[in-house]
Amino acid sequence: MIDMQHVCKYYSMGDELIKAMDDVNISIKEHEYVAIVGPSGSGKSTLMHTIGCLDMADKGQYFLDGMDVTLCTGGELANIRSKKIGFVFQQFYLLPQMTAFENVEMPLLYQHMNSRERKRRVIEALKCVGLEERMHHRPDQLSGGQQQRVAIARALVLRPPVILADEPTGNLDSRSGEEIMELLEGLHEQGSTVLIITHSEQIAERADRRLRVSDGRVTEDAV
Numbered sequence: 575m576i577d578m579q580h581v582c583k584y585y586s587m588g589d590e591l592i593k594a595m596d597d598v599n600i601s602i603k604e605h606e607y608v609a610i611v612g613p614s615g616s617g618k619s620t621l622m623h624t625i626g627c628l629d630m631a632d633k634g635q636y637f638l639d640g641m642d643v644t645l646c647t648g649g650e651l652a653n654i655r656s657k658k659i660g661f662v663f664q665q666f667y668l669l670p671q672m673t674a675f676e677n678v679e680m681p682l683l684y685q686h687m688n689s690r691e692r693k694r695r696v697i698e699a700l701k702c703v704g705l706e707e708r709m710h711h712r713p714d715q716l717s718g719g720q721q722q723r724v725a726i727a728r729a730l731v732l733r734p735p736v737i738l739a740d741e742p743t744g745n746l747d748s749r750s751g752e753e754i755m756e757l758l759e760g761l762h763e764q765g766s767t768v769l770i771i772t773h774s775e776q777i778a779e780r781a782d783r784r785l786r787v788s789d790g791r792v793t794e795d796a797v
């Protein structure tokens with residue numbers, strides 16, 4: 575479902591050319607549970623942004639479900655993202671003035687969906703993360719772990735086949751981190767393709783497959 579061939583992504587900073595991705599070749603099948611591991615600055619987030627169609631490769635080819643993403647326009651990319659990818663980030667990125675319900679509803683507002691159907695979907699997603707009782711709380715009225723669960727509900731609400739999580743437990747204590755991992759693993763068991771970026775070897779060990787990244791290159795691909 576995810577197939578990258580010779581993908582490169584460069585950033586130029588003054589005179590320096592940073593190779594954030596340097597000839598990356600990866601192939602990930604549907605329903606896989608993959609950890610992307612590597613030191614800070616190795617290119618993990620760049621890889622995730624490219625997989626998630628938030629960013630475009632400078633070189634190479636990227637096929638998502640057989641579609642050549644490198645040929646897509648901005649509008650097409652937005653459409654692919656909303657249909658296929660759910661994002662979870664270390665910093666949650668919830669909208670602070672909005673309740674849990676409204677945050678999870680956000681992705682649905684861009685779809686043609688009436689308010690009853692939206693409500694049904696939002697409550698279903700919040701139930702899935704065990705937070706239906708907190709739906710009227712704003713982020714500042716929730717714990718870090720609960721905020722991340724809202725973010726996961728938001729990632730799930732459009733039922734995307736792929737979940738991309740960039741250091742999802744990075745801002746959480748070990749117990750909330752464990753809950754988030756169990757939630758993501760539950761989604762994998764229910765059929766989602768799950769990619770987790772981490773620099774924790776312990777978290778990486780839990781995945782079925784590990785891609786090790788170093789200096790923009792995939793240096794190891796191990797099950």
Ligand SMILES: Nc1ncnc2c1ncn2[C@@H]1O[C@H](COP(=O)(O)OP(=O)(O)OP(=O)(O)O)[C@@H](O)[C@H]1O
Binds near residue numbers: 586593615619621
């Ligand atoms: N927008 C940007 N402009 C310039 N350089 C960038 C940009 N984004 C990333 N880089 C550089 O690309 C390289 C890879 O960055 P990336 O964020 O992918 O690393 P990472 O593995 O996710 O690191 P971390 O574990 O710290 O999150 C780094 O050297 C970084 O400084």
Ligand SMILES: [Mg+2]
Binds near residue numbers: 618619620740
């Ligand atoms: Mg990163």
